[in-house]
Amino acid sequence: MDQQLSYLGVPLTRPKVAFFDFTSCEGCQLQILNNEATLLDFLNLVEIVNFREGMSEKSDNYDIAFIEGSISRPDEIKRLEAIRHNAKIVVALGSCACFGGVNQLKNRFNDLNWVKKEVYGDFPIETIEVHPLEKYVQVDLKIYGCPIKKEEVEKIVTNLVVGKSITSPEYPVCMECKANENICLFELGEPCLGPVTRAGCDAWCTNNRRGCWGCRGPADVANVRQLEEIMHKYGFSNETMLDRLECFGGFASLTKEIKKTKKPAAKRKK
Amino acid sequence: MIFKVFPKKKLSLLYELLAVNTMVGPTLKGKDRNGKSLYDFDVLYTFDDLALDYTATIHSAKRFVLPYHEKLSSFDINKTDWKKHVDINVYKPLVFFGMHPCDINALNKLDMVLAGNVYPNPYYIGKRKNIFIVGLDCSPEPQCFCHSMGTDSALHGFDMFLTDLGDKYFVEVLSATAFDFLSQIKSKEPSKKDHQHYKQVNALKNKNFATNVETNDLTKILDLEFDAKAWDQWGDKCLSCGTCSNVCPTCYCYGVEENIDLDLKNANKIRSLHSCNLLDFAKVSGGHNFRPEKSTRLKYRYYHKHRGFVEAFEESLCVGCGRCGQACLADITPPEVIASVRGKE
Numbered sequence: 001m002d003q004q005l006s007y008l009g010v011p012l013t014r015p016k017v018a019f020f021d022f023t024s025c026e027g028c029q030l031q032i033l034n035n036e037a038t039l040l041d042f043l044n045l046v047e048i049v050n051f052r053e054g055m056s057e058k059s060d061n062y063d064i065a066f067i068e069g070s071i072s073r074p075d076e077i078k079r080l081e082a083i084r085h086n087a088k089i090v091v092a093l094g095s096c097a098c099f100g101g102v103n104q105l106k107n108r109f110n111d112l113n114w115v116k117k118e119v120y121g122d123f124p125i126e127t128i129e130v131h132p133l134e135k136y137v138q139v140d141l142k143i144y145g146c147p148i149k150k151e152e153v154e155k156i157v158t159n160l161v162v163g164k165s166i167t168s169p170e171y172p173v174c175m176e177c178k179a180n181e182n183i184c185l186f187e188l189g190e191p192c193l194g195p196v197t198r199a200g201c202d203a204w205c206t207n208n209r210r211g212c213w214g215c216r217g218p219a220d221v222a223n224v225r226q227l228e229e230i231m232h233k234y235g236f237s238n239e240t241m242l243d244r245l246e247c248f249g250g251f252a253s254l255t256k257e258i259k260k261t262k263k264p265a266a267k268r269k270k
Numbered sequence: 271m272i273f274k275v276f277p278k279k280k281l282s283l284l285y286e287l288l289a290v291n292t293m294v295g296p297t298l299k300g301k302d303r304n305g306k307s308l309y310d311f312d313v314l315y316t317f318d319d320l321a322l323d324y325t326a327t328i329h330s331a332k333r334f335v336l337p338y339h340e341k342l343s344s345f346d347i348n349k350t351d352w353k354k355h356v357d358i359n360v361y362k363p364l365v366f367f368g369m370h371p372c373d374i375n376a377l378n379k380l381d382m383v384l385a386g387n388v389y390p391n392p393y394y395i396g397k398r399k400n401i402f403i404v405g406l407d408c409s410p411e412p413q414c415f416c417h418s419m420g421t422d423s424a425l426h427g428f429d430m431f432l433t434d435l436g437d438k439y440f441v442e443v444l445s446a447t448a449f450d451f452l453s454q455i456k457s458k459e460p461s462k463k464d465h466q467h468y469k470q471v472n473a474l475k476n477k478n479f480a481t482n483v484e485t486n487d488l489t490k491i492l493d494l495e496f497d498a499k500a501w502d503q504w505g506d507k508c509l510s511c512g513t514c515s516n517v518c519p520t521c522y523c524y525g526v527e528e529n530i531d532l533d534l535k536n537a538n539k540i541r542s543l544h545s546c547n548l549l550d551f552a553k554v555s556g557g558h559n560f561r562p563e564k565s566t567r568l569k570y571r572y573y574h575k576h577r578g579f580v581e582a583f584e585e586s587l588c589v590g591c592g593r594c595g596q597a598c599l600a601d602i603t604p605p606e607v608i609a610s611v612r613g614k615e
């Protein structure tokens with residue numbers, strides 16, 4: 001392990017890597033460990049100095065911080081800022097870190113105190129509206145998905161180490177879904193966010209005949225207006241569509257638009 | 271051309287003779303939410319898997335010659351250099367049983383670009399040359415407009431072509447291999463009556479087209495209407511999802527990606543089919559995008575099909591199968607797009 005890492009004779013540096021988690025299920029980190037076949041190769045590429053889920057030693061000397069989870073408590077903000085201060089590169093790992101994730105569903109309720117009471121009863125803890133990392137610190141790279149795909153993380157880490165550029169598909173899930181020769185779920189009578197969601201998961205859900213819920217957030221072109229028409233054409237309500245669009249938080253700015261203009265349209269119908 | 275006839279009940283015998291090879295053909299995939307049958311081309315395991323009365327398959331036959339993802343080469347990485355391995359990924363011949371004229375013509379068009387041009391593509395040619403094609407006549411569906419594109423009958427690019435004459439098949443024979451197989455099932459010379467019947471069947475097909483695309487002077491009209499409002503209207507609807515290209519039998523644009531394995535000991539080069547409707551399609555290094563608007567990307571897909579290709583090869587790249595319009599969730603169909611650009615909705 002201590003021998004010099006190189007590619008085609010070019011010496012490479014093994015970056016010091018740390019993993020952190022905030023409000024999340026830790027499923028994304030688990031995806032990285034959940035990988036016996038390639039774990040040793042992964043560990044050979046990077047030097048892990050901090051990974052609560054996988055080891056007990058800790059260090060604040062790292063180049064890349066992989067951060068899972070969203071920010072939902074005031075103390076988390078301080079911890080996040082300290083990590084940003086230490087790291088050269090901050091990577092948001094998974095939907096919670098990128099968009100708030102499932103946790104941000106709580107923001108849908110108007111009365112957060114009521115939410116707190118429902119969840120914690122007589123033992124309240126101090127919580128705030130849920131936000132992605134980006135709300136508080138600069139994020140250099142986002143790895144999308146709930147959970148992330150380990151193959152994608154491995155590819156990104158390899159590219160980081162050898163200095164290759166890192167890209168996420170800008171196009172939507174439909175592209176991958178069709179290339180996998182699936183029957184479109186709309187034809188089978190199920191709603192799907194594939195037309196507006198960023199690809200990269202290889203159409204994980206639709207390959208298994210489940211409509212996409214948009215966990216990877218919006219594609220660079222996310223024609224939500226047209227999606228609305230499609231949903232109506234196939235007999236799904238705006239509510240069904242919004243439930244999905246709001247599930248992981250990635251579409252927050254786009255759903256706001258729809259909700260705003262939807263009310264007068266509904267009135268017109270009456 | 272050589273013509274033969276054989277009774278319908280011998281079709282399974284023909285199939286079994288061919289089935290020493292891997293068989294591919296139309297097969298039932300399920301029902302849609304309204305109970306309508308959905309078909310696609312796939313590997314067949316028995317004669318019963320074959321659905322010769324199929325309606326338009328969801329995907330085209332393209333993937334058997336031009337897979338969605340294909341490894342072009344792999345590399346063993348040593349300390350300071352590498353060893354390259356190339357595999358054109360052809361291991362066995364395929365028999366394609368039951369291909370309609372539009373799809374045969376689509377392969378012929380792909381041949382022009384990928385097999386006959388300045389840069390022949392060995393991965394494509396290897397697969398194309400190893401397919402034995404049994405063509406099959408069809409009756410037009412509402413979305414079919416092959417007759418407008420001149421692709422409603424196939425003149426070459428297959429081994430034999432079957433036309434259903436009720437109790438028998440009328441066969442056009444194009445290859446010696448096909449002739450041999452037909453001898454083995456003791457096919458006969460067609461009678462004068464069979465000729466008559468064959469002509470009637472084809473005449474009836476021509477009467478049944480519901481969709482028409484006006485292709486007269488289309489290349490020029492597309493130039494004249496480069497700034498037409500219609501492009502923006504269709505562009506507003508477009509999801510930039512690439513579905514149209516993925517189901518199209520003639521879209522062949524691709525991207526190539528090089529990947530290094532996690533252990534840094536191997537690398538590979540993968541070609542994946544792409545679509546000019548995707549945002550990333552015209553993005554170049556440095557981040558500049560030549561076609562950032564949906565409407566421009568959509569327009570260029572039509573320009574390639576109906577203008578650029580015509581100027582290069584004197585025929586359109588579209589075979590009028592209608593699949594892209596059927597699959598487009600935003601209901602963008604070539605007949606409507608072309609009519610609106612011509613100025614008649």
Ligand code: SF4
Nearest residue numbers: 174177184185192194
């Ligand atoms: S199932 Fe979903 S992802 Fe697949 S083609 Fe249909 S809308 Fe797109």
Ligand code: SF4
Nearest residue numbers: 201205212213214215
């Ligand atoms: S199909 Fe949609 S919900 Fe499923 S993994 Fe992909 S982006 Fe996430």
Ligand code: SF4
Nearest residue numbers: 372408410414416591
């Ligand atoms: S497009 Fe033409 S050749 Fe193709 S299935 Fe329809 S009628 Fe047949």
Ligand code: SF4
Nearest residue numbers: 508509511512514598
């Ligand atoms: S034309 Fe239709 S299928 Fe093609 S990219 Fe646009 S929305 Fe998708």
Ligand code: SF4
Nearest residue numbers: 518588589591592594
């Ligand atoms: S452009 Fe559409 S109609 Fe024309 S060949 Fe392609 S899928 Fe068929």
